[in-house]
Amino acid sequence: MVTSKFREREVGSSLAHPEALGDSNAPVHGTVIAKAARTAILQGFVGSLLMVAGSIGVGWLASSSALIRTPIFIMARTSPVGVILCTVMLCLGALLLLRSWLRIAQRIGGWNPSSRPVLRRALWMWALPMMFSLPLFSRDAYAYIGQGRLMEQGLNPYTNGISALSNYFSLGPDKLWTEAPTPYGPLWLWIEQGAVWVSASVPELALIPFRLAALAGVILLAVYVPRLAALHGVNPDRALWLGVLNPVLLINFIASAHNDSLMLGLVVAGLYFASVKRPVLGIVLITASIAIKPITLIALPFAGLLWAGARAGWAAECSVGRPPWVCP
Known part of the structure; x- marks a missing residue:
């Protein structure tokens, strides 16, 4: 023994x-x-x-x-x-x-x-x-429901806060969002509107589409983080453990039902496809990410750089016969 x-x-x-x-x-x-x-x-x-x-x-x-x-x-x-x-x-x-x-x-x-x-x-x-x-550690999901109701009632979330709704406080949003216009893109607003419509305004049912969107984002990260890491010489399995299996990410994205999950999943997938010379698909995915949260607009220049490749530059352009006033 x-x-x-x-x-x-x-x-x-x-x-x-x-x-x-x-x-x-x-x-x-x-x-x-x-x-x-x-x-x-x-x-x-x-x-x-x-x-x-x-x-x-x-x-x-x-x-x-x-x-x-x-x-x-x-x-x-x-x-x-x-x-x-x-x-x-x-x-x-x-x-x-x-x-x-x-x-x-x-x-x-x-x-x-x-x-x-x-x-x-x-x-x-x-x-x-x-x-x-x-929802844990965040009430953003209830702000999503409120903004979805704004859309359903024909109000513009970019000019109206959730407080424009009658009895808005019973929806459960953080007071930070009750007066503020939405910071999200049109794609996410349509998802919010769809969630409110399919749930018949029942808060617990309206949370389901947001959780599914968060899960979709985590799945995208689980697929494309290792691939993107491998392309750039980083161990893909270690990247999966550190970047996706991380409890902070799982809690923040799934337990809190944040739309950052889908936003980040789309932008990582877009950067991967830009890296493997499929720029159109990459730009489409990054654009979809921007339509969820405009902050990922900063990823578009990097997608262009990845598409161009590590050897891109003025020297590469001049080697294909550009005019001398362009390439000194």
């Missing part, structure tokens, strides 16, 4: 530090990596579930919601024991998710292609529970 435990420790140490095997480039079988990372993935899944449970008491909920009058929500949001318990579950879940994220990197060790299925499995298991939580 002592020998068996010693061997288990030796295997675990070798996974965390592949150089201990005598060859730092030696591939580790995917099944071995999956087994080593299984505990970390399950712990992260439990952490995500704890955050969902905690959101019952401390997640944002519109005052017009029918859920606020159900017994479990009344107990979780009004009794001291319920509020404290939900707060503890939320904090514990976030800490457990963070620990699992760090732990999975230790278990994977070598960042070879065998680790990517493990990272993707962790991504799904950690992200999907958050799809069912109440």
